Amino acid sequence: MPVQMHHPSLDEVALSAVFAALSDDHRRGVVVTLAADPDRELPCSALSVPGSKSTRSYHWKVLREAGLIVQRNTGTGMTLRLRAEEFDARFPGLLTNLLHLEGITPAPEGPAPEGPAPEGPAPEGFTEPNPRT
Amino acid sequence: MPVQMHHPSLDEVALSAVFAALSDDHRRGVVVTLAADPDRELPCSALSVPGSKSTRSYHWKVLREAGLIVQRNTGTGMTLRLRAEEFDARFPGLLTNLLHLEGITPAPEGPAPEGPAPEGPAPEGFTEPNPRT
């Protein structure tokens, strides 16, 4: 009924909701597409989610309630915008990592051409959190 | 029936399956608990997943089919081991990021106390993938 629907504050969204939202290929595709856009905002007519009007609307809702997008009303039509900064503040690195996994941004670690840095926290591999205390 | 059940190869698991597996609090708890262990392996009697025997077994199966764990038979009882290296090779950074989000490992970027490095790829914030080409 309101011309502006409800968007949760980022600290009331649970990690479970985020993973659930991202576990669907179409929804994940929307996030990736938005992230790849310079404005991180696109008319939802530009997003490739199959199904009827109501089905598409349902998916926007899931993404909205996971804190991933804002839906904005633009007279005719509507746009989806990725809540990139807010989201990254709440779940640091998640979005960034998703884009790496989807190949949108290059992996942070190509094979280092020279000069390995055995000092400092190497940002690659799976560094054990608790190396045998 | 076999004494050793089927574990998928990592490159036949889809990102969707991983997110679906991690969207459950109990299952995510298992992954985090295993990751916090120095051996990344624990008897499944040590994991805190509520429910009947069959329910617990069902959750191991979901995690197994997401490529997250290996189930090993130890005479009496059974252990779950996190497939950390393999998994990280297939989905780089995902596990690492999860541990940060769950507060198991410190965030890679505290507020740098001194000497900001405006050069080089800053590993924080949500760096735009495609800054307005």
Add this chain to the structure above:
DNA sequence: ACCGGGGTACGAAGATTTTCGAACCACCCC
């Protein structure tokens, strides 16, 4: 003012996930 495009909310039907009990299997210990 009416119409049409684009969207949301609400049920209901269909598909998938989660839970459980029962049947069964493998191993250890007495």
Add this chain to the structure above:
DNA sequence: GGGGTGGTTCGAAAATCTTCGTACCCCGGT
């Protein structure tokens, strides 16, 4: 070898997620 412990699998029941049609709303154009 028999019994108990710890686990898997198979259905079936319950809960949840997904899809869709319908009703309704808002806005812009004619």
